[in-house]
Amino acid sequence: RRLEPGGKEHHYARRVVESVAGAEEVLASMLTLARPEQATPEAIDPAALLAESVRAALEPRVAAGAPCPWRVEQVVEAPRFLGDRVKLRQALRNLVANALDVQPDGGPVRVSALAVEGELRLRVEDAGPGVPATLRARVLDPFFTTRPEGCGLGLALVGTIAGLHGGRVDVLSRRSELGGAVFQIAFPLAQPPTP
Numbered sequence: 378r379r380l381e382p383g384g385k386e387h388h389y390a391r392r393v394v395e396s397v398a399g400a401e402e403v404l405a406s407m408l409t410l411a412r413p414e415q416a417t418p419e420a421i422d423p424a425a426l427l428a429e430s431v432r433a434a435l436e437p438r439v440a441a442g443a444p445c446p447w448r449v450e451q452v453v454e455a456p457r458f459l460g461d462r463v464k465l466r467q468a469l470r471n472l473v474a475n476a477l478d479v480q481p482d483g484g485p486v487r488v489s490a491l492a493v494e495g496e497l498r499l500r501v502e503d504a505g506p507g508v509p510a511t512l513r514a515r516v517l518d519p520f521f522t523t524r525p526e527g528c529g530l531g532l533a534l535v536g537t538i539a540g541l542h543g544g545r546v547d548v549l550s551r552r553s554e555l556g557g558a559v560f561q562i563a564f565p566l567a568q569p570p571t572p
Contacts, residue, residue: 416461416541420569423490423497426462427451430469431488438477446483449473455492459567460542465499468538471531472501472560479505485555492566496544500561502553513548532560539564 431449439445469488476486480503489500508516516532536546544564553559 416464418459419462420457421460421462422457423455424453426466427453427488427490430466431473433470434473434477447477448485450487452487452489455490455497456568458497459569464538464541468535468562469499471535475531476501476503479503487555495566496563497566498561498563500559502555502559503557504555505557507552507558508548516548535562
C-alpha cells in the first residue's frame with residue numbers, strides 16, 4: 378500500500394501478496410481434506426448464502442469499477458435450513474468459481490438453492506463446454522485437474538464438505554439449460570426450529 382501505484386515495485390508487491398493468498402488457500406484446502414472438522418450447524422438463509430458465495434467468487438475476478446462479464450442468476454426455492462454456513466459458502470464459492478473459469482470471456486451462470494424430495498440442493502449451472510462423460514467419475518478426486526493453473530483441490534473439497542453434511546456432490550450427466558455443466562451439493566434438508 379505504501380508503494381506508488383503503477384510503479385514496478387507496486388506491481389511485484391501486489392503479485393507477491395496475490396501468490397501468498399493463493400498458497401494460503403491451497404494449504405487450507407489440503408488441511409480440510411486431510412483432517413475434515415465436524416460441521417457446525419446453524420440456521421442459514423439460502424438467499425444470503427448464495428449472494429455471499431457469488432460475491433466471494435467474483436471479487437478476485439472483477440476489478441473494482443470494471444464491468445462484470447458474467448450474468449449470474451440466483452434462484453431460491455428453499456426455506457431456511459441447518460448447515461455449516463462457512464463450509465457451505467466455501468464449497469459453493471468453489472463451484473461458482475469453476476463456472477466462471479470455464480467461461481473466461483463471460484456468460485451466464487445460474488446458482489440455485491432448491492428443496493427437492495427432502496433434500497437441499499445447491500446447484501451451479503454454466504454455459505461452458507460441460508464435463509465429458511469420461512471425466513465425470515474423476516473430477517472429484519483430489520489433485521485431479523484439467524487446467525494447467527489448477528491444483529485439483531477445489532472439487533475434492535466440495536465433496537468433503539458435502540460429506541460433512543451427510544450428502545454428496547452430483548455431476549449431472551445432462552447439460553444445463555444454459556448449455557454447460559451442472560454440479561450440485563445435495564444433503565438432507567433440516568430446518569431450524571420455529572421460534
